[in-house]
Amino acid sequence: MAISQARIIESMEQACSNPNPDEFIFSFLDAYGFPKSTITRLRKGDDSRNVASGDDIGLKKKLYFRSVPEGTDLNAEADSLKASEVVSRNDIRFVIVTDFKSLVAVDLKAEERLETTMDDLDKQYAFFLPLAGYEKAVMYSEHPADVKASEKMGRLFDLIRERNDLSKPEDIHALNVFLTRLLFCFYAEDTGIFAQGQMTSAIQSTTQEDGSDVDQFFSELFTVLNLEDDAPERKAMAAHFQEFPYVNGGLFEADEPIPEFGRKARRLLIDCGNMDWSEINPDIFGSMFQAVIDEEQRGDLGQHYTSVSNIMKVIQPLFLDKLYTELEKSRKNERKLKELLLRLQNLRIFDPACGSGNFLIIAYKELRKLEMEIIDALNTVSDQTEMYYSGIKLSQFHGIEIDDFAHEVAVLSLWLAEHQMNMAFKEKFGYAEASLPLKDSGHIVCGNALSLNWDNVCSPSDGKGNPFEVYICGNPPFLGHGTRSKEQISDMQTVLSHVKTYKLLDFVACWFWKGSLYVEKYNAELSLVGTSSICQGQQVDLLWTPILKKGIRLHFAHKSFSWSNNAKDKAAVHVVVVGLSAKAKEVNLYEKYKSDTIKKEVENISPYLLDGGNTVVSIRESQISGSPKMIFGNMPNEGGNLILTGEERAQLIGENPESAAWMKKLVGAKEFLQGGERWCLWLTGATKNDIDRFPSIRSRVDRVREKRLASKDAGTRKLAERPHEFRDLNNPDSFMIIPSVSSERRKYVPIGLFGSDVISTNLNLIIPGAGLYEFGILTSEMHNDWMRTVAGRLESRYRYSATLVYNTFPWPEINDQQRKTIEELAEEVLLVREDYPDKSLSKLYDPKEMPEPLREAHKALDRAVEKLYRDKPFRDATERLEHLFARYEKLIAEEKEKAPAKKTAKGSN
DNA sequence: CATCCGACAGATA
DNA sequence: TATCTGTCGGATG
Numbered sequence A: 001m002a003i004s005q006a007r008i009i010e011s012m013e014q015a016c017s018n019p020n021p022d023e024f025i026f027s028f029l030d031a032y033g034f035p036k037s038t039i040t041r042l043r044k045g046d047d048s049r050n051v052a053s054g055d056d057i058g059l060k061k062k063l064y065f066r067s068v069p070e071g072t073d074l075n076a077e078a079d080s081l082k083a084s085e086v087v088s089r090n091d092i093r094f095v096i097v098t099d100f101k102s103l104v105a106v107d108l109k110a111e112e113r114l115e116t117t118m119d120d121l122d123k124q125y126a127f128f129l130p131l132a133g134y135e136k137a138v139m140y141s142e143h144p145a146d147v148k149a150s151e152k153m154g155r156l157f158d159l160i161r162e163r164n165d166l167s168k169p170e171d172i173h174a175l176n177v178f179l180t181r182l183l184f185c186f187y188a189e190d191t192g193i194f195a196q197g198q199m200t201s202a203i204q205s206t207t208q209e210d211g212s213d214v215d216q217f218f219s220e221l222f223t224v225l226n227l228e229d230d231a232p233e234r235k236a237m238a239a240h241f242q243e244f245p246y247v248n249g250g251l252f253e254a255d256e257p258i259p260e261f262g263r264k265a266r267r268l269l270i271d272c273g274n275m276d277w278s279e280i281n282p283d284i285f286g287s288m289f290q291a292v293i294d295e296e297q298r299g300d301l302g303q304h305y306t307s308v309s310n311i312m313k314v315i316q317p318l319f320l321d322k323l324y325t326e327l328e329k330s331r332k333n334e335r336k337l338k339e340l341l342l343r344l345q346n347l348r349i350f351d352p353a354c355g356s357g358n359f360l361i362i363a364y365k366e367l368r369k370l371e372m373e374i375i376d377a378l379n380t381v382s383d384q385t386e387m388y389y390s391g392i393k394l395s396q397f398h399g400i401e402i403d404d405f406a407h408e409v410a411v412l413s414l415w416l417a418e419h420q421m422n423m424a425f426k427e428k429f430g431y432a433e434a435s436l437p438l439k440d441s442g443h444i445v446c447g448n449a450l451s452l453n454w455d456n457v458c459s460p461s462d463g464k465g466n467p468f469e470v471y472i473c474g475n476p477p478f479l480g481h482g483t484r485s486k487e488q489i490s491d492m493q494t495v496l497s498h499v500k501t502y503k504l505l506d507f508v509a510c511w512f513w514k515g516s517l518y519v520e521k522y523n524a525e526l527s528l529v530g531t532s533s534i535c536q537g538q539q540v541d542l543l544w545t546p547i548l549k550k551g552i553r554l555h556f557a558h559k560s561f562s563w564s565n566n567a568k569d570k571a572a573v574h575v576v577v578v579g580l581s582a583k584a585k586e587v588n589l590y591e592k593y594k595s596d597t598i599k600k601e602v603e604n605i606s607p608y609l610l611d612g613g614n615t616v617v618s619i620r621e622s623q624i625s626g627s628p629k630m631i632f633g634n635m636p637n638e639g640g641n642l643i644l645t646g647e648e649r650a651q652l653i654g655e656n657p658e659s660a661a662w663m664k665k666l667v668g669a670k671e672f673l674q675g676g677e678r679w680c681l682w683l684t685g686a687t688k689n690d691i692d693r694f695p696s697i698r699s700r701v702d703r704v705r706e707k708r709l710a711s712k713d714a715g716t717r718k719l720a721e722r723p724h725e726f727r728d729l730n731n732p733d734s735f736m737i738i739p740s741v742s743s744e745r746r747k748y749v750p751i752g753l754f755g756s757d758v759i760s761t762n763l764n765l766i767i768p769g770a771g772l773y774e775f776g777i778l779t780s781e782m783h784n785d786w787m788r789t790v791a792g793r794l795e796s797r798y799r800y801s802a803t804l805v806y807n808t809f810p811w812p813e814i815n816d817q818q819r820k821t822i823e824e825l826a827e828e829v830l831l832v833r834e835d836y837p838d839k840s841l842s843k844l845y846d847p848k849e850m851p852e853p854l855r856e857a858h859k860a861l862d863r864a865v866e867k868l869y870r871d872k873p874f875r876d877a878t879e880r881l882e883h884l885f886a887r888y889e890k891l892i893a894e895e896k897e898k899a900p901a902k903k904t905a906k907g908s909n
Numbered sequence B: 001c002a003t004c005c006g007a008c009a010g011a012t013a
Numbered sequence C: 001t002a003t004c005t006g007t008c009g010g011a012t013g
Helices: A005-016 A024-031 A036-045 A074-083 A085-089 A121-130 A146-164 A168-189 A198-206 A215-224 A234-237 A261-274 A285-290 A308-330 A332-346 A358-383 A404-429 A486-495 A509-522 A539-549 A647-657 A657-662 A669-674 A688-692 A694-707 A715-721 A771-776 A781-790 A802-806 A816-834 A853-867 A876-896
Strands: A057-059 A063-067 A093-100 A104-107 A112-117 A136-137 A347-351 A397-401 A443-446 A470-472 A525-531 A553-562 A574-581 A589-595 A598-600 A663-668 A677-680 A736-737 A753-757 A758-760 A765-770 A793-794 A796-799
Touching: A005 A024, A005 A121, A005 A677, A024 A036, A024 A063, A024 A796, A063 A074, A074 A104, A074 A112, A093 A121, A104 A121, A112 A121, A121 A598, A146 A168, A146 A261, A146 A663, A168 A198, A168 A215, A168 A261, A168 A404, A198 A215, A198 A261, A198 A853, A215 A261, A308 A332, A308 A358, A308 A470, A308 A525, A308 A574, A308 A589, A332 A347, A332 A358, A347 A358, A358 A397, A358 A404, A358 A470, A397 A404, A404 A443, A486 A509, A509 A525, A509 A539, A509 A574, A647 A657, A647 A663, A647 A677, A647 A715, A657 A663, A657 A694, A663 A669, A669 A736, A677 A694, A688 A694, A694 A715, A736 A771, A753 A758, A771 A781, A771 A816, A771 A853, A781 A802, A781 A853, A781 A876, A816 A853, A853 A876
Parallel strands: A063 A093, A347 A397, A347 A470, A397 A443, A470 A525, A553 A589, A663 A758
Antiparallel strands: A057 A063, A093 A104, A104 A112, A136 A598, A525 A574, A553 A574, A589 A598, A663 A677, A736 A753, A736 A765, A793 A796
16 A cells, blocks of 8 residues: 555654754655665665665665765765766666755656755655655646737737627627637638738738728628639629638638727737737637636536646546557557557547537647657658658547537637648648648537437447447536536436436536446547546445446546636636546556646545545445434524624614523634634524514514525525524534534644534534544544545535535444543643634644644544554554445445345435 | 535635 | 635525
């Protein structure tokens, strides 16, 4: 079992604070998971493992460590070591030189250098991760030209918007059409489809400087672009229009209104035209729509464009990486290179939610680039002067898109990409097939991916029984519950008919399921972007259990990362990329660390996207270990009328001091974690007369009734019958509070104990009657590790829940003495907290600010709780989880044995 | 009646 | 504008 990054960070923090020169290197090696036996031998001076001489430490293929007196030039020392015979003979990866004030390290493989002070070394722990088996993955970064062009077009759009009324959806659509056509023309005049600068110079020389006739110009231009070369209407046009070629019926066919331009907009238009558009990725089309579209349309289906770097996260591990590996293996072998060329022609790339075609375009271009490298290698290997042409056809690229306009753009963009790659081919080899006239285009179907038969869109074989090598990729739409239309829900029902509670899944799950059916049937491979919630919380069991049953496994995954693209307003969401295959041999897990993405080869990727087994926890109504029941706090659902600020409370009491008897302190997650005061009217037991005595309270209660009656939710409307009360009436004498949402930066979700003077809102979960023992277990690292794995998340925040986290947690079996120990240590945690009365729990549990005594108290408790599970301490979270999951499985099995008829809460069937 | 979630939402730096 | 961190109550079982 590999060492976890969390443990490395922790150990490095220790090793780097006040390093002991004699011990430092040993703590360092320990931190990165070197075997204890190796470290002990090195410490004893046993030189059978040490390849270095003197006081240096050298481990074959790993590192060479040297400590030097203060004042030594560390870089020079590292350089001389780097060039030394002992380092190259032993294939050393890292050279490390330090004077214990600063440290210089060189990664000889990645050719990177780290210079840092000793104090900051722990923050640089990622540099040495290859020592623990984590390799940095090389990722694609955004093209600056795209960003620049997108900004310019955004400004042009703003100017057009000032001048034109865009209140109606059809106006916006017309503008979208116009911008697409404009972009095509910019493209065309820089890439040889038009004459160089043909349109821009025509605008410059034939339109008024005040921009008043620019719309007329475009009207005529678009007409001529839609006329075949020998069409008689052409003759009637002005000479400078006649020079434009016939392009493509699709794009310029419809007669859409053209926006008016002003002086400024015309100048910006010419400015845009003078840019070099040949450098731009065709995927900019998608980017443009996203960046310039109307606010209200943002977030609509298909408008979420995927950045190139995120597309690469999907297609590199899916097929590009292995094809490149194949090329490297075959470089010297003419026959194998030719086979690889043929293999490329046998590929099928299929995006069942293709939008304006971003994934297909990037995939196409990347495959053409690879093909050029193969041809290059062939030219080097073979003596014959054979002319190799590109064999990759646009017809190998399949897509489904529900929006007709996006689908048109996708077809067009693919053709542009083909032209672009033909130019690149010609540049490299001096010859290429002509792009014109238009040949076959991508096979993009306009329709509903959830009702279409995918076999018909992307046929898995050539019809003569020869299978294609099919890869499914894309970024289908995410829609959580409450955000879906009736039609979409009915689509979900059709596709996810095997899941009873299919409505709990995200819309995107449809593509994963339908995709896995295709993968299973044709032994294809798939890689899709999904919202991170499909790998968290209640969805995990529903989606993945049936997929894993098919023998399909997650052959790579990018762990949850925050969504980002070049759009002005990017979607706020965390996403995952998951690859599915029944045949892949290598399993890789990718994780973002600051600006790097780290790749790690693992045995298996769990549906939680962890390096571990496939055990999945499903929601359950009852506690698996018989611990006390956890319930919700109290949902107010009253529009703020029963809730009082400190001032409002004072005012009410000022009006009538007796009203104070009906008030209680209100604690939501925010008050609990960050402090602050809120109060509520807790009128349970109050009669109509009681309430009428306080006019202010009476009017508040009346407003609650109105508010509830206005709700679209039937349950809420029914609540209007008792408008003086919260929806729930949980006010136990003593109880524990656990915030339902809290920051993921914390090692422990802060929890606390309260009495009946406090009302908890539904933003907390509560356990009535819970005491120190329950507090001790639930605040332990064991339980928090469990929570981190099985809990749902709000983006990346922890989302504690009773059915997923609490009810499923396997509690230890204990005797009275052990119980007492835990209670004492739990009390100690609470007592230490009291030493910081002016610090909120949020501050106390902030990893940067957590006071040392509190940390210590928790550590003592953690160790004691661990001991309840087994004597031998756990090495890290991975080991703790392994143990807990094994215990969970055992408990579930026992439960089934005892009561086979009584089913546990399982969503999938 | 109970409760998980939000291609988020609101406050703060 | 980026960063941080949890509201509110609907939709759903």
